[in-house]
Amino acid sequence: MTFFAPDFCLLPSAFCLPVLLSAFSLQVAAQPLRLSVADAVQRALREGSQAQLARSTEERARIARTEALQALFPQADARVSRYSQSINLQTFGFTIPGQPPVVGPFNVTDAQVAAAVQLFNLAAIRHYQALSQGETASRYALQRAENDVATAVARLYVLAQRASTQIASRQADVALFERLLKVAQDEFTAGTGTRLDVAQATVQLDRAKQAVLIAQNDQRTALLALLNAIGADESSDVVLVDPLPAAPPVLPVDSALRAAQQQRPELKEVVAREKEASLGVSAARARRMPSVAFDFEGDYSGNHTNDLLWTRRVAATLGMPLFHADINAAVARARADLHDREIERTQRERDVEQDVRRAVLSLENANARVAVATENARVAEEALTVAQDRRAAGYGTPVEVDRAQDSYLPLRGDHLLTAGGEGDPSPRDAGRGCREAAGEGRP
Structure with a gap:
């Protein structure tokens, strides 16, 4: 792109540079x-x-799993303090004759270090395993969300392409009916036509112009939706560089079902959710099991820094819950959650099967309708051409042309709608294919 500086940029550079940058940015912004x-x-x-938002959900699941894992690691703390205190000996059962019960105040320097580790805690282990399955499920949920996004964007792209195709076709119809109107006007001027012929040709032309306006509005609406979906500036001019795709081949229902059962992320997600709920039940039950922990505390303390003495406490702890009413409630809640997940998995499998069967039927029907609409449009166009030729040769009547025009317009519109991707054969699989084509596939 060649850029020419305006004449007023002969001013000093302090004034010229902002003007040049502003003009250049305007030209860059004008690029579609x-x-x-x-x-x-x-x-x-x-x-x-x-x-x-889907990536944020996956990140939160990963953080929760990491937090549960870190709870199994050793924990250590250190603290150094210096304080002044006094002690009431009577609270410890001591009484010194002739001395006040309160001793001090005196200074204390204290340095402590503490460490603890769970050697065995089955409930914590099961909780970590459940959150690991939750992270896996959130990863599949992210794939499902990405498939949905890719499907929506691809559909909006096709809708915008179809609107562009409709605009071109409708404009061709306008040119055709302009020629027919001119013929009707010429015949009326020559005395071989009637005013009714001119009026009917004018109505057909106005209908074609109205169809152009509708197609232009559909294109603008589709482009605005597309820009909104991709997070771009909605005031931008858009040029769609990919042509309308050809109709995909129709897979057998059994093959499509097998592929969906193996690849659909929502099925993998519900399986992972069910495993997460099952491990949640195990974690709730494991709270009744004993746990083993190791604790260490070390202390340097004294009245001054030069008389610190070392003391320590090392303990191995075996804990056994004897009565906790909340454990039974937690187990019941986990079982209910597992039951819900099992129902959800069954229903999701049925939904996927219905989705696949409906998609195959829709694709077969769409391909058949495209073939029929294409043939009907071809026949109607041939009939209109024959009617025009007969009228030009003096054999036909204006009524024949009008009838051919009335048949041609709706059939042409049906052909554009069916050939432009009116059907939505396989939304999830289409989204996965769009992601893979865009290089965004996940293992």
């Missing part, structure tokens, strides 16, 4: 945003709010 499907998906996964 060129988007492919992969670019749109990448931007949505990187900057879209839904994907960012």
Whole structure:
């Protein structure tokens, strides 16, 4: 891009530089945003709010798992203090004749170090394992959210492409009906046509212009939704560089079901959630089991820094809960959660099967409708051409042309809608495919 400095930039550089930068930024801002499907998906996964929230959820699950693991590690503390105190000996059962019961005040220097480690705590181990499964489930939930984002962005991209195709087709219809209107006007001027022919041709032209306006509005709406989904400036001009994709082949239902059962992240997520709930039940029950811990405390203390003495306490502790009413409640709550997860897994499997079967049926129906609509549009276009030729040769009547026009417009519209991706054959798998094409696939 060639940039020409304005004449007033012959002023001193202190005034010229801001003007040049402002003019250059305006020209850069005027450049349209060129988007492919992969670019749109990448931007949505990187900057879209839904994907960012899903990543935050995964990060919180990872933090919870790390926190549970750190609870199993040794814990150590150190403290140094110097204080002045007095002691009431009578509280310890001592009475010194002739001396007041309160001794002091006197200074104390104290340096302490303490360490503790759980040698065996089955409840904490099961809790950590449950949170590990929760982290795995959140990772699959992130993949599902990314698939949803990719699906939505790809669909918006196709809708914008379809609107652009509709605009071009509707503009071609406008050009066609402008020619037909001119023919009707010429025939009316020559005395071989009627005013009704001119009026009907004008109505057809106005309908075609109205269809152009509707297609333009659909395109702007789709582009605004696309810019919002990818987190871009909604005032930007967008150029879609990828053409409309061809219809994908229809997989057999059994093959599609097997692929979905192996690859759909929502199924993997519910399995991980069920394992998490099962480990949660084990963790709640393990609170009744004994635990073994090791504690160490060391102390340097004295009245002055030069007379500090070392004392210590080393202990191995075996703990056994005898009665805790909250343990039974925790076990019951964990069992209820496990039951809910089992129901959720069964229902999710049924939902996925329904989704796949419906997607295969929709894709088959969409392909059939595209074929029928294409043939109907071709026949209607041929009929309109024949009617125009007959009328131009003096054999046909304006009624034939009007009927051909009335048949052509709706059939042409049906062809654009069906060929432009009206169906949504496989939203989840389409989203996964878009992510893989964009280079955002996860293991």
